[in-house]
């Protein structure tokens with residue numbers, strides 16, 4: 001099982017599609033457009049931050065159970081990033097200490113690897129797509145999901161900026177599995193065929209050495 005990570009608009013969904021076509025393996029997507037809580041969260045983050053995390057935690061655990069054990073299955077986002085996002089929201093006063101501590105302990109309880117379980121919850125490889133803050137803003141604008149737009153809510157600018165910075169530290173510290181970083185600014189695999197081939201080569205080489 002392989003998990004992708006990266007900031008909003010990094011291209012996780014596209015890379016999941018590319019990889020699973022390339023390997024003829026199974027993709028696990030968390031549909032953003034069907035998520036009824038996400039627009040509510042963007043409108044009133046204080047009220048919906050905790051509920052949104054419980055929603056994601058539940059959904060991602062479903063994907064982990066389905067994807068685990070399947071060779072080269074790919075999840076379009078890792079469960080650990082939810083925690084990164086939730087902590088950022090909590091630091092912005094959108095969740096209480098009690099909610100954070102319940103979330104943290106629930107996550108660690110759910111992710112504990114038990115020898116008697118037939119499936120493993122941590123991925124075999126994490127593929128992280130690193131994009132700069134500028135690229136992130138451009139992609140968010142280009143994609144045009146209404147609730148993500150800074151024009152509609154200027155406070156999102158700081159939220160996105162801090163999020164992007166926290167991703168860098170998060171990836172450096174990540175140690176739950178082997179990992180590889182793709183420079184999404186230099187290798188625009190969404191637009192460029194050459195970049196696509198290079199990214200697939202990099203990932204194939206990493207998988208071969210595991």
Ligand SMILES: Nc1ncnc2c1ncn2[C@@H]1O[C@H](COP(=O)(O)OP(=O)(O)OP(=O)(O)O)[C@@H](O)[C@H]1O
Pocket residue numbers: 006007008009010011012013014032038052053056077081082083085086148
């Ligand atoms: N745990 C979370 N807490 C708060 N918001 C979240 C969380 N997970 C995802 N989101 C929000 O959901 C939306 C989709 O995010 P995500 O990065 O998963 O998909 P994406 O932007 O479509 O990714 P990509 O373009 O890389 O395929 C974003 O607005 C993001 O902020």
